[in-house]
Amino acid sequence: MNDVIEELLNKAGLQHAPWTWVSERVVKIETRDGPYALKRWERTPQEREHFLHHLRYAERAGMKGIIPLTNTRGDMSMFETGRHYFYLEPWMEKQPLRSPPSEELRLLTILALNHKISEDEEGMTEEDLSTYKNEVQRGWQQEILLMNRLAAQFEQSRFISPFELTFLNGCPFYEMMFAEMKKGFQKWSRQVKEKEGYRFAFCHGRPSLEHGFIAADGNAWFTNWETSGPGHPAYDLAYFYQDLAQRYPFVPLEGKQLFGTYEAHGPAWGEADTGLLKALTLTPAPILMFAQAYATDPMRYAEHQWTAMLESKLSSLRYLQQMMLWKEKQEAAMHGS
Structure with missing residues (x-):
């Protein structure tokens, strides 16, 4: 090479x-x-x-x-x-920040501005929407089947390990997340059906702190635009919020500040958009893939390491759940007023 x-x-x-x-x-x-x-x-x-x-x-x-x-x-x-x-x-080098706002808020502002600049709408027939909904639901069904298969496998263990016990105790939570994802997706798809179209913007595709840089002048930059292209802004936001939650699972980030920063600089945001964001953000898929890796090769890490990493992923998902719950309560209060 x-x-x-x-x-x-x-x-x-x-x-x-x-x-x-x-x-x-x-x-x-x-x-x-x-x-x-x-x-x-x-x-x-x-x-x-x-x-x-x-x-x-x-x-x-x-x-x-x-x-x-x-x-x-x-x-x-x-x-x-x-x-x-x-x-x-x-070549871009990350620079230490000496004043607010934080790195994540500066990068979030970049996403918001790009979404606002490029926002547009495109028509979607009821048939196309139905096809898309079926694809999404098939994906969820496969993940639910995987969850049930792993649970059955772990329950059959003669001596249930700490990792297996942690996974099994989390199953009701995973099921609740799948139900919340479905509610959010249904809210978004109803709006698409009513408007016979959907909104999209120019998205990075994989925005994360790893792909973000703060220059010496304080300006924020993203690298790795290889998966960029048109998509609903919620796809970028879900990826970004999931990355933050994984990096800071035990430090409560200000969800209010994150949502406020995006909405201050980005395109108009509504309850249906929040529904799609919830459907994309609250997925237990990373936990299920991790549990599958454990079932396939349990000796790759020590048992306590496997368990600690699983607990971290659970903590991240619970934080994201609280973020989305706060956002929905805020929207409900505004709607009521």
């Missing part, structure tokens, strides 16, 4: 520049013009074209916080060698 990097540096006009691997898919390159990040593209050529198209759209639309690709030679934004594609962008 090192020979491949040298070949790419020649193509990019950066031959003889010192470089180092910083992860499995990212190389840091030192140049006289400053450092660059060379990132390996692990998707299909069609997805590559979508990625470049979305970045060109974002640039024309004046999107915020997008690290531009670097064109070192003409119009070359992507470099190809063997079975891999690579792209080049300026």
Whole structure:
């Protein structure tokens, strides 16, 4: 692979520049013009074209916080060698914050502004909506079947382990989350049916603190726009809130402040949007996938490590539940007034 990097540096006009691997898919390159990040593209050529198209759209639309690709030679934004594609962008270092607002609120503001800039609506027939609803419900049914299968397997253990006991005690909570997800999705789908259309915006796809940076001037940036494209803003928000909850499972983040920041800078938000956000946010799927990994390879970690990680995931989901409950109560109070 090192020979491949040298070949790419020649193509990019950066031959003889010192470089180092910083992860499995990212190389840091030192140049006289400053450092660059060379990132390996692990998707299909069609997805590559979508990625470049979305970045060109974002640039024309004046999107915020997008690290531009670097064109070192003409119009070359992507470099190809063997079975891999690579792209080049300026290297960004995370900077410590010396004043409020916090990192998560600055990044959330970027998402909100981009959603507002790009907000639009598209028609959806009742048939298309029905097809989408069936796809979503099939996915939930598969997850419920997995939950029941794991519960049955753990209950049959001669000596139930701490991990298995923690999972089994959580089953009523998982079932309640599936029911809440269904309620939220139904509220959103009713609005789509009434309006015969749905709203969408330009979404990052995987916004997280790991993919976010605060520059020395305090401005916020997101990297890794590879899965960007049109979607309901709730998809970005659900991913972002889940990431925050996983990183700070025992530190109560201010849900009121998060919702307030987004709504202050983003597009208009309604109860149906909250319904979709709830359907996307309160999924027990990460817990079920984790429990499946335990059932498949219980020796991968020590029992206490497995159990601690499961309890952390449960704590995160409970925090998200409280966030969404607060939001629904706020909307109900406003509606009543």
